[in-house]
Amino acid sequence: MADCVFCELADEARERGETTWSSDQPWFIIEESENYPEFSPVVPGHFMTVPTYHYDTAISEPYIAGYAVTRAVAEAESRSIDDFNVIINNGAAAGQTVFHLHVHVVPRSADDGVAMPWSP
16 A cells, blocks of 8 residues: 555565465564664564555454454464563554554563553
8 A cells, every 4th residue: 555654564574575474364573673673662572463465454354453463472472472462553542653454562571661551
């Protein structure tokens, strides 16, 4: 999609051979690296799973959103991350700033200083 930063990043990831296929959907990971200098992780190990095809929000394609969560959790497991938050911001009022479906995985520890906006 024109003017979508994640679509541009997806094209670059494809050119570098960094996309993976699962459930008939190509995915890529955005994390702190030389390939994604603009990414500012909340804590070390924070990453995002992103479908390379463009979907504005989780509501635009609920099946893909569900699978995006599955991919995120599988990636966290492959990195041996045991404690983490899985976050999808859906819509501007929920904090979505890039309107291309993506899932954040935020590793957590007792003293990480990350404040959630609500109490469990």
